[in-house]
Amino acid sequence: MITIQGKGVSAGVAAGPLYFYQRAKAEVKRSTSAVFETEWKRFKDAQTKAIEQLGALADKARAEAGDEAALLFETHQLMAEDLDYEEAIEEALRGGINIEAVISDVRDQFAEMFAQMEDAYMQARAADVKDVSNRIIGILTGAVQGGIDSDVPVILAADDLAPSETVQLDKSKILGFITEGGSGSSHTAILARTMGIPAIIGVGDQLKAEYAGREVIVDGGTGTAVLEPDSDTRVYLMKKQEDQRKLQEMLDQLKGKENVTKDGHSIRIYCNIGNPEDVPTVLSNDGGGIGLFRSEFLYLGCDDFPTEDYQFEAYKKVLSDMGGKEVVIRTLDIGADKQIGYFNLPHEENPAMGNRALRICLNRPEIFRTQLRALYRASAYGKLCIMFPMVASVWEVREAKKVCEQVKKELDAEGIAYSSDVQVGIMIETPSAAIISDRLAKEVDFFSCGTNDLTQYTLACDRQNNDLGRFFDPHHPAVLRLLKLVTDNAHKNGIWVGICGELGADLQLTETFLSIGIDELSVSPRAVLPLRRKVRESNVAQVRDRLLGDLLSDQTSV
């Protein structure tokens, strides 16, 4: 038994014979007495053909793996006909060198340029230039395309697979991928995830040619591949595979289903995201909306305050990508554990209770105004809900709403469109907000409970202190009673209430939340389907009296 450790980039377990990808290696001969006109024409013909092939691949990728995968080939098309690329080729051809050798030189030159760039994404583009160039060389030399020459499905091993190679592969023959190089943002990793095939990358020289044909089990979750596993390992991994397969099958069947209990009680399941790029995962996991979009990434990713236009674009993207589903965007929530240099916030002894979130916004209205203007402008592109974090008093909410009104007036005066039905809500994360939620409910359209902070403040227990593990108990009756109080006050005033902390995905509490009457749970995208399953298995009528009785009783149940 040999264990190979790499980086898992696409989860799942698969077993099969190890097969090394056969790459058609076009022999590039070099000549220094080629005629320019002849070689240039050969290049133009091969270029046209490459562009045609790439168009067909884009269509195939779109059908198999969606628009994102297709864009890659469209980029390749642009590269193949790029002026810069052509000029480099033309210049080298003038030296009398044959076209195959010229393209191979130009390929290396451009690939080198990308490989030396700072940004990992741009470095990965070196593979694209190579891929496009090899395609043209392949057309010129008539080399056969590489592939899998096996009758049975295999675990495919390669140094690194070019994006076009992954798409051209016969998917029915592939059980999993292992590559020596590659990165998590390489197209191979992305395609493997989209196609749901386990993949391990970056195993380096652990992969040896003599392993070809031997049995291997890959676990894309842990990044481990086991060659010729002993029987215990085999049993363990195969059971894991079976469990995952069953679970995934069950979860996939829940897509498109309602979040409704056996006794007809329904709840909305939304997602928490921190970046516009998370939206596709929300949609693929069938999230009903976005219950918490943390806007901090806009501030954390910059060296200075992000401009209104910059923020507007990010909000607009999320709203339009969500296609009219509700999107709750939380205004700036920095301070405490999230510090940003250019805010120049003085050091605090007790930052969790300090100048943070809405407090910063009310103290420095110019920062707040910029964000609200961007938000209202973006509201024209979807269904926006604005949420203020860290509220303790009614006056704070009134003051924040006043800024919203001013911003709307400004936009009216400037003739800029915004939606007239933007909901404005607050997070309930301080005990104070929970206790006066009857008054706060009269000021806003919704509440969303941030259970991490609510637990920390209610129990006076620092959630970042590892020594306090057993004291930090989000299941504490004090926290749950506050959630019930907040929900009752929300409903008395006709507004909805959600939970956007980690507790929302805690399946042990799902029945409690349903019994309390929470309207929405916002969880990480991967937690949507397991939560939906739990909701559909629940029967609130059967458990409500017992659960609420226990919660409100003056006796401890254990």
Place this chain on the structure above:
Amino acid sequence: MKSFDYVITDPVGIHARPAGILVKEIKNYTGCTVTVTKGAKSVNALKLMALMGMGIKQGDTVTVSVEGDNEEEVAAKIEAFFKTYF
């Protein structure tokens, strides 16, 4: 010559695909030479690989200059294009 400064707001900057879109757009203005400058580096905006090679990121300021027929009008169109895509 007509030029404008622009701060890139798109989170991905001018990467492969956005660079491709820009090249396609610039191809519409055959009477003009469009140059993109970042710091000390300048490239012809028709050159995809060179443009990608600049590694233009979110937050970077670029200067775009347009020289040729109807440069005023073309510069305004390109500026609007930047605002939409970058």
